[in-house]
Amino acid sequence: MSDRDDKGRVATIFDVARLAGVSHQTVSRVLNDLPNVRPATRARVEQAIKQLRYVPSPAARALVTRRTRTLGLIVTGAPDYGPSSTALHFNEAARDARYSVITASMLETDAAVMRSAAELLVRQNVEAIVLIAAQRAALDALDGIELGVPLIAVASEDRGGMHRVWLDQYAGARLAVDHLVSLGHREIRHLGGPPNAMDAAERVRGWSAALAEHGLPAREPLLGDWTPGSGYVHGRVLARDAEMTAVFVSNDQMAIGVMHALAEAGLSVPDDVSIVGFDDIPEAAYVAPPLTTVRQDFDALGRAAMAGVLGVLGDDERLVPEPSVPDLIVRASTSAPSRDRVALTP
Amino acid sequence: MSDRDDKGRVATIFDVARLAGVSHQTVSRVLNDLPNVRPATRARVEQAIKQLRYVPSPAARALVTRRTRTLGLIVTGAPDYGPSSTALHFNEAARDARYSVITASMLETDAAVMRSAAELLVRQNVEAIVLIAAQRAALDALDGIELGVPLIAVASEDRGGMHRVWLDQYAGARLAVDHLVSLGHREIRHLGGPPNAMDAAERVRGWSAALAEHGLPAREPLLGDWTPGSGYVHGRVLARDAEMTAVFVSNDQMAIGVMHALAEAGLSVPDDVSIVGFDDIPEAAYVAPPLTTVRQDFDALGRAAMAGVLGVLGDDERLVPEPSVPDLIVRASTSAPSRDRVALTP
DNA sequence: TGACCATGCACCGTAAGATCT
DNA sequence: CAGATCTTACGGTGCATGGTC
Numbered sequence: 001m002s003d004r005d006d007k008g009r010v011a012t013i014f015d016v017a018r019l020a021g022v023s024h025q026t027v028s029r030v031l032n033d034l035p036n037v038r039p040a041t042r043a044r045v046e047q048a049i050k051q052l053r054y055v056p057s058p059a060a061r062a063l064v065t066r067r068t069r070t071l072g073l074i075v076t077g078a079p080d081y082g083p084s085s086t087a088l089h090f091n092e093a094a095r096d097a098r099y100s101v102i103t104a105s106m107l108e109t110d111a112a113v114m115r116s117a118a119e120l121l122v123r124q125n126v127e128a129i130v131l132i133a134a135q136r137a138a139l140d141a142l143d144g145i146e147l148g149v150p151l152i153a154v155a156s157e158d159r160g161g162m163h164r165v166w167l168d169q170y171a172g173a174r175l176a177v178d179h180l181v182s183l184g185h186r187e188i189r190h191l192g193g194p195p196n197a198m199d200a201a202e203r204v205r206g207w208s209a210a211l212a213e214h215g216l217p218a219r220e221p222l223l224g225d226w227t228p229g230s231g232y233v234h235g236r237v238l239a240r241d242a243e244m245t246a247v248f249v250s251n252d253q254m255a256i257g258v259m260h261a262l263a264e265a266g267l268s269v270p271d272d273v274s275i276v277g278f279d280d281i282p283e284a285a286y287v288a289p290p291l292t293t294v295r296q297d298f299d300a301l302g303r304a305a306m307a308g309v310l311g312v313l314g315d316d317e318r319l320v321p322e323p324s325v326p327d328l329i330v331r332a333s334t335s336a337p338s339r340d341r342v343a344l345t346p
Numbered sequence: 347m348s349d350r351d352d353k354g355r356v357a358t359i360f361d362v363a364r365l366a367g368v369s370h371q372t373v374s375r376v377l378n379d380l381p382n383v384r385p386a387t388r389a390r391v392e393q394a395i396k397q398l399r400y401v402p403s404p405a406a407r408a409l410v411t412r413r414t415r416t417l418g419l420i421v422t423g424a425p426d427y428g429p430s431s432t433a434l435h436f437n438e439a440a441r442d443a444r445y446s447v448i449t450a451s452m453l454e455t456d457a458a459v460m461r462s463a464a465e466l467l468v469r470q471n472v473e474a475i476v477l478i479a480a481q482r483a484a485l486d487a488l489d490g491i492e493l494g495v496p497l498i499a500v501a502s503e504d505r506g507g508m509h510r511v512w513l514d515q516y517a518g519a520r521l522a523v524d525h526l527v528s529l530g531h532r533e534i535r536h537l538g539g540p541p542n543a544m545d546a547a548e549r550v551r552g553w554s555a556a557l558a559e560h561g562l563p564a565r566e567p568l569l570g571d572w573t574p575g576s577g578y579v580h581g582r583v584l585a586r587d588a589e590m591t592a593v594f595v596s597n598d599q600m601a602i603g604v605m606h607a608l609a610e611a612g613l614s615v616p617d618d619v620s621i622v623g624f625d626d627i628p629e630a631a632y633v634a635p636p637l638t639t640v641r642q643d644f645d646a647l648g649r650a651a652m653a654g655v656l657g658v659l660g661d662d663e664r665l666v667p668e669p670s671v672p673d674l675i676v677r678a679s680t681s682a683p684s685r686d687r688v689a690l691t692p
Numbered sequence: 693t694g695a696c697c698a699t700g701c702a703c704c705g706t707a708a709g710a711t712c713t
Numbered sequence: 714c715a716g717a718t719c720t721t722a723c724g725g726t727g728c729a730t731g732g733t734c
Contacts, residue, residue, distance in 0.1 A: 012725060023698045028727060036696055055469050059414070060725030062405040063703050070448075070470075078628075079434050084425035091451040095463065100470055102416075103449040105437040117441065123401050124416075124446055228632035253629060260634045282424075283599060283629065286574035288606045358704060369719045374706060382717055406704035409724050 011052040020048040070100045072121030072129040076109040081281045089302025111141035128309045135196045150312040157198040165304040172294040172326035173206025176276040184336045185246040190221035193250045224254045231257025239265035245337035252277035252284045270335040289332035300324045357398040366394040416446045418467030418475040422455040427627045435648025457487035474655045481542045496658040503544040511650040518640040518672035519552025522622040530682045531592040536567035539596045570600045577603025585611035591683035598623035598630045616681040635678035646670045
């Protein structure tokens, strides 16, 4: 596979041309599938390419075409299940479309670091930049600055000046609440994500809209930070609320913490309190009790991001697919409310 | 930031040269910090660079130097906490060293896909390829084929023909078992990872070596697949083993499943059975009970991979650091064995 | 005339040799 | 003579132009 001649040089288009007895331009035409090449000539060139194991130089090609078939990907935040999965599937979709992806990952959402990473990508002549970032601040960091290349954000809030793909967090939250309401719950509380998280805000919106539609009260939501620890802390608070019979938790990690706190307080899930999470992380089906949750299709999201790129670049006229709506996965952490608790509600 | 003139062109080295009143070669000398440039001239050139917002074209530079300052990263398998963290920190370390990283992620460890991804990276003239792969098959896929660039594998088993960085899984496993032994446990079972996982094999090795050293029996280990579900399945088997008082589980996800199964069987953790996991995932501190586990320093691992790259490329003479030894994090899932169970052992 | 193919040049840097002060 | 600077060549493509049958 090392494709090198005696002098350690890889074959060039001129080597191929000489071997095939044509000009380098004809080789170029064959490479790029252009017309006006006689089939016999084409065959000779292809034979020479194979024989010399010639592969075109991306650097030389990029220099003259100013196209690199390379995309930039910026991912901020901890390597949690959602963003990591989205990045993985985006990467696979890009490879399928014969694009390379230069990735810039960073734990912190620091505006200066993000901007310098974006500039680095632009200098590498990426054709578009995809941003996977849960926090609003990540969009702010790249908003307004003129990158010179299209920016596609995976984000659940709208923003001028950049393209966007997302999953319907609002609809997912409504699924969760509708499920609890249909089981007979009337006092349904919410543990949300951090205030700067766009997904969290959409889920709060869905929760309160669903409650309003059913004429049910919406108590002030609690706000965690996505971690199991914050779920535990707020779970202890929720355990003292004798009126509520169900909690819609904004992600599965916090839901695990909530269930732990409820168990410690002597409350049974789902007999005393029903719990619905969000994401369907791998652990969700195997905690005690298995968690009813809202599954997000990160595969679709990653592919949608790539579809967005192709749409913007004009490679592909296919429209970017509609945002997919999450699925409710009913497991054992939800059931009809117990008589005792129902009796307490007004 | 769009750095373009009226015709939409970015500045070239010639534009800078003209503005500074020097030749483009002098500009190049300034860019590359070469000597023999008068301070006054250097200042004029730097002023012109700033004024035109000139940045050198990586494509043109790569064409002539055959160096791209770009690395390839291949990551296989699900986006679990360990590999995702390692990839993140490697990425940050690479950026600190002013390298770009082209990433190829793939869910499946398919030899053909891996090889074509590696070839794609080589065509992009990456200067080295880093492989993060838990499975032995991933090393097999790239073993032997002549890539033409150095390959640095993050892998816990040795392999000819490639450089390697790793965390000391064997020592980590010994820490876990030593902890259990020091608490008084004498019948310590093991739930390992899948047979094709290199980390899993090392942990089995550490577990059995520690037992042998203490003169304790090593029963045949069970083998899961890293998922919480497989932990649950094997946990039900373990629950019927009346003699064992502790289980060393090869990762935290499976440990969660095991604890769930034990709880279902009416066994208390740690009163009846002590559990030690591996990894210290974010959930570990908040499950019930909080999990004693072996923390791996994925940050150090990612940086070690980058150090390995720099070492191979000769950019940096600093030695690749010694593999770091994991830390034991003692939480509530381990305690001295109960009298009842101890009495049962011979 | 049109299908086929060759020639020259641009792209934007770095490296080596030539020239000037 | 040597430090400072310039001139020339080159890398590997794709595009525009032109030539030939």
